[in-house]
Amino acid sequence: MxxxxxxxxxxxxxxxxxxxxxxxxxxxxxxxxxxxxxxxxxxxxxxxxxxxxxxxxxxxxxxxxxxxxxxVPPARMVIIGAVHISQTLAPMARMAGFDVTIIDPRTAFATPERFDGSDLRADWPEDVLKDRPLDYFTAVVAVTHDPKIDDYPLISALKTGCFYVGALGSRKTHGRRVERLKEAGLSEETIGRIAAPIGLPIGAASPAEIAVAVLAQVIEALRTRELPVRDAEGAAA
Amino acid sequence: MTLSPQPDQHDPLMIAENWMNDGRNVAIATVVETWGSAPRPTGSHLVIDSEGNFEGSVSGGCVEGAVIAEAIDVIDSGKPRMLEFGVADETAWRVGLSCGGKIRVYLERLG
Structure with missing residues (x-):
């Protein structure tokens, strides 16, 4: 060479x-x-x-x-929520080759002590994603189950066509989310792309087990979906 | 831990560039074709230096030894080689793929 x-x-x-x-x-x-x-x-x-x-x-x-x-660029994972699940998901996803960013405006959660070695942004998703927009090669994992924080990146991920979009929450929480996203103008089919309940059904119980289920589901999406046609700028068409 | 993206640290081609910058002679092995069940996909790399140090993989550890041995010759001669490993050939008898697959590995010198 x-x-x-x-x-x-x-x-x-x-x-x-x-x-x-x-x-x-x-x-x-x-x-x-x-x-x-x-x-x-x-x-x-x-x-x-x-x-x-x-x-x-x-x-x-x-x-x-x-x-x-x-x-092709390594897949990126944007985790919305600096919660307990994220503390295991972030390092595991990095080991699996993902370029990981954690976003959470709640400074009590988003502390460097809890996320040693991670790219952590203690800011609103709206502001962080402005500088580094989502693309096809990005998985969005929303785990705060707070609509004020999760909804914007979820809508943005669905509109961009991120290869994976997942959201944590009970069936009831997700039902209310579906209603809000419909009101925001998204079709039922588009909203149906959200992996919810999040993660492969392996009976995960602890935060670390849920992290394994989520990472496995993201890898499944990455390896089984076809790549979009890309233009000269590398943006998905 | 650092903030640099993890893939870099394990990417054989990034490692090859570092080795080259350190003045080491390097060979690059690439899986160019696979048949049947092969452990590493097409495009996978193993990089080797003239001391026999290596990073990456072209199989699940089945044929790396043979590739590393050939790499030393390729570093000396500078001539690329195509290596084939599988159940059907003689090499396979010594270092074949126990999974029953077949792979073609392109081995070349860097520079």
Missing amino acids: DPYVLKSLNAAKRAREAAVVVTDLEDGRDRLVRAGDHVAGELGEAIGKVLKSGKSGVAQAEGREFFLNVH
């Missing part, structure tokens, strides 16, 4: 940009193609395909064999 290709690839990854390493398997030469770069012909088509699917593979183009290794 060309050292320059490696450096450019790692820079793209740090900037959360999708890129493809194209290796000619006959002569070993390689190059980096970023999402939005124009590549002509059969090879360009094949590159477009792997960027869309997110799946690397061998491609035949112009009578040669190429390996196309696609690198």
